[in-house]
Amino acid sequence: MSWRAIPMKFPGTCIVCKKKIEVNETALWAKGLGVKHQACAEVLELNCAVCGGPAGCQQCEFMEDCDRSKVSQLCICKKCYETKDSFSLYQKAVLKQSPILNP
Numbered sequence: 001m002s003w004r005a006i007p008m009k010f011p012g013t014c015i016v017c018k019k020k021i022e023v024n025e026t027a028l029w030a031k032g033l034g035v036k037h038q039a040c041a042e043v044l045e046l047n048c049a050v051c052g053g054p055a056g057c058q059q060c061e062f063m064e065d066c067d068r069s070k071v072s073q074l075c076i077c078k079k080c081y082e083t084k085d086s087f088s089l090y091q092k093a094v095l096k097q098s099p100i101l102n103p
Helices: 086-097
Strands: 004-007 026-030 034-037
Antiparallel strands (some): 004 026
16 A cells, blocks of 8 residues: 555545544545545554555454554454465464464
C-alpha cells in the first residue's frame, strides 16, 4: 500500500480515528483505502506472523478496540487466515519467531 500526502480538496473522514479531515488540510491518501491524518499514520500496522506482510489492521473487525501498542504483535492477515492449514502455519511461525517457546 502506497500512501501519498495530498492537500484535501473535499472534506473527508480519517480511516484510523474516524474524525473529520478539513479542506486544505494535508492528509495521507491511498487508492482504495481512503484518507488518514498524518498524525494517525504513526499508528502502527502490525505484520502478519506467517507471511510478514501487512496484517490488515485498517480492515480488522477489532480495530476500534485494539491498542496496537499493547496487544500481541503476532497477528495474522486475512489471506493466511483463510489458508486451509492456517492454525498450523501460525503455530510454526510463532515458534520460529520465539525460540524460547520451542522445547
